[in-house]
Amino acid sequence: MNKSLKIYVYPHPQDDPFKNVLLPTDYDPRGNFASELYFKKALMKSHFVTEDPDEADLFYMPFSISPMRTDHRIDVHGIPDFVKNYLTNITQKYPYWNRTGGADHFYVACHSIGKIAFNKAFVAKLNVIQLVCTSNLFSQSYFAHKDASMPQVWPRQDDPPNLLTSERKKLAFFAGAVNAPARIFLLKVWANDTEIFAHSGRLPTPYSEQLLGSKFCIHAKGYEVNTARIADALYYGCVPVILANQYDLPFTDILNWKSFSVVVHERDIPVLKRILQGISSEEYAMLQSNVIKVRKHFQWHSPPIDFDAFYMSMYELWKRRSVVKVRS
Structure with a gap:
């Protein structure tokens, strides 16, 4: 080519x-x-x-x-x-x-x-x-x-952050405008959870803190299937969770998305925590290792x-x- x-x-x-x-x-x-x-x-x-x-x-x-x-x-x-x-x-x-x-x-x-x-x-x-x-x-x-x-x-103009210093104490993270059914459902179920941090609207603190402090970062469909959240997650070494039905994921015919992300149907939002907690430490390590490998494809x-x-x-x-x- x-x-x-x-x-x-x-x-x-x-x-x-x-x-x-x-x-x-x-x-x-x-x-x-x-x-x-x-x-x-x-x-x-x-x-x-x-x-x-x-x-x-x-x-x-x-x-x-x-x-x-x-x-x-x-x-x-x-x-x-x-x-x-x-x-x-x-x-x-x-x-x-x-x-x-x-x-x-x-x-x-x-x-x-x-x-x-x-x-x-x-x-x-x-x-x-x-x-x-x-x-x-x-x-x-x-x-x-x-x-x-x-x-x-x-x-972004800077080099990707040093991920060796990040402590990922939260299970999962989402923040954004509640402007679509998937996000409304997500906030309704998980807004008050202690392990899944689901926040409506902008954060008062830098997003990078949550992206570096969470194991999984949720990409939930808004007005459209796409946002910059997936690239953000990869940039900060956070495993993306795709909650956007009917999304033809970027480079999907080139990359194996199952090797570095978790794709969850919107109807399974109520069991999201069970799905993420069911991923073993070894499986998570493999996912995050692949996140580091593929993030170069999501940078200009x-x-x-x-x-x-x-x-x-x-x-x-x-x-x-x-x-x-x-x-x-």
């Missing part, structure tokens, strides 16, 4: 009125949806990009969802119109889309609003490869056989390094390319 994958990025003039949407920004990625910008900035400086569309395996449409939703000219409700117009422009100016109906094209989005991007281009929705954080299998906009899930990662770097989130995402795209190239 590293030697052979080639991607053609649709060009646009530097004076394009929507260059804030089409070009990588000059500031460092930040916030909950930074993965989208990390990917774009890394790709544009990488050896994967080719100026020869005839050698391209894939075609990248470099519009960014996060800047769209905050641009007053587009706004959330205007995203489908922007994308529809974008597709009209590239299909009229270039021949590449029409050769495959967009099946060798892709876009990247981390914000959940990205799922509406192709609402006014139905055929494109069926064909285009989506590399997204919001990989909800229950949604009508995500198709696991063609789309791919990437992790939502909160930006600038420039990227081998096996980090960028290269893992590129590998997902490589797996979805066609083995037959259609040339002009």
Whole structure:
């Protein structure tokens, strides 16, 4: 993949009125949806990009969802119109889309609003490869056989913490907005427990203290199946507990999630403590050891390094390319 994958990025003039949407920004990625910008900035400086569309395996449409939703000219409700117009422009100016109906094209989005991007281009929705954080299998906009899930990662500049000094005295930890049935159920059952620390809303103390002080860190579905909690847990050496039905987990066709996490159906929340306490010390040691091994895949770097989130995402795209190239 590293030697052979080639991607053609649709060009646009530097004076394009929507260059804030089409070009990588000059500031460092930040916030909950930074993965989208990390990917774009890394790709544009990488050896994967080719100026020869005839050698391209894939075609990248470099519009960014996060800047769209905050641009007053587009706004959330205007995203489908922007994308529809974008597709009209590239299909009229270039021949590449029409050769495959967009099946060798892709876009990247981390914000959940990205799922509406192709609402006014139905055929494109069926064909285009989506590399997204919001990989909800229950949604009508995500198709696991063609789309791919990437992790939502909160930006960090420092090296991962020294886990040898952490004492994990709590069994499990969750904190967050109570904005979905799974979280409501979780808090209802475990809010007053002494071993499972389940907290509604923001913590008054740093999250890192709880992440370093707990054996298991709970990822419970909120408005969407994805949050940065899984990457947070891995970063601090805490074994993730996945409480999000219908979540196509990041890199799920590459990594064995059972080897470093615990996946629990939402209906089993009442027996969550029994499930976690039933994991032996030896099993837990294996899970946490694998957490340390895989956390490099859930980190972004600038420039990227081998096996980090960028290269893992590129590998997902490589797996979805066609083995037959259609040339002009």
